[in-house]
Amino acid sequence: MDAKSTEMGLVHLLRAVTVEFDLLGAEFAVRHGLHPTDVRALIHLLDAARSGTRATPGWLGGQLRLNSAGTTALVDRLERLGLVRRSKDVADRRRVLLEVEEKATVLGETFFGPVIGEVVRAAEGFEEAELATVRRFLTAVLESTARAR
């Protein structure tokens, strides 16, 4: 029971952090006239751009669990906001590639800048070895939950 309640504490902490990050995202969204989904899409698109993954509407919809109609509407929205640009894939002309505009990366930095700052401050009181432990734990949780789905 003691061991279990210990892990309960971890679950609640993780959930609390999740809630906090969600709220940050939501507040950022309304402040910039976006929807929470738009912010999530932006995050995925920036991740893709950074890792060199080619983003398409179908891929984006899959990440966000949206159907094709919703995805089209989402991309329309992002395009209208000047955050993303549609371009045809020359190799497979059925495909549409989504390229993030300068404006989107700027917006991403605006969002993550403060968050990173806060995490850096929170990490200040920790040894590098301790941070490594935290990273290892979060990675384990991630793999574990991803596998569960």
Place this chain on the structure above:
Amino acid sequence: MDAKSTEMGLVHLLRAVTVEFDLLGAEFAVRHGLHPTDVRALIHLLDAARSGTRATPGWLGGQLRLNSAGTTALVDRLERLGLVRRSKDVADRRRVLLEVEEKATVLGETFFGPVIGEVVRAAEGFEEAELATVRRFLTAVLESTARAR
């Protein structure tokens, strides 16, 4: 730059965990005919019940950043599903108290059971001292981000 990219990794990990938990919640929601908002509401209501906080529609709406109309619709939905019961506060009869039904706690356990199981499994390869470090770090992040808002 190295220290900064180290913290970047932490931010990305935390964000990834957030995304993963969100997806779990969303999938749980559709599987039980609920909306994501309903699941979030349920979490808040169960938290309130556990900590002895008296829940009212106004309080719940504040937690979820819903306006009064949306809150009423939400409570209607939850009541129709038999997850919650409205009852008048005897001390202040303007107020409506929200009491969670047995069904809601069962549903909550159904949701968190597997999540807890996964986190427990993820925690298995760690020393108690390491888990304490993780808890301390998450608490620090929580305070830090909460303060930023």
Place this chain on the structure above:
DNA sequence: GGCGATAATCTCGTTCAGCGAGATAGTACG
């Protein structure tokens, strides 16, 4: 103790994100 001010909740009408179904256009493969 009545009466305006205040607070919590609910009602009404509207907007728009996301869904299901199906159309359209490009590709692969026999």
Place this chain on the structure above:
DNA sequence: CGTACTATCTCGCTGAACGAGATTATCGCC
């Protein structure tokens, strides 16, 4: 070349959430 397949988009609809304002209960003040 025709058939099966895939990617994206169009159309019509449902319902969550919004803004504005009505309703109901309580409190403070004279």
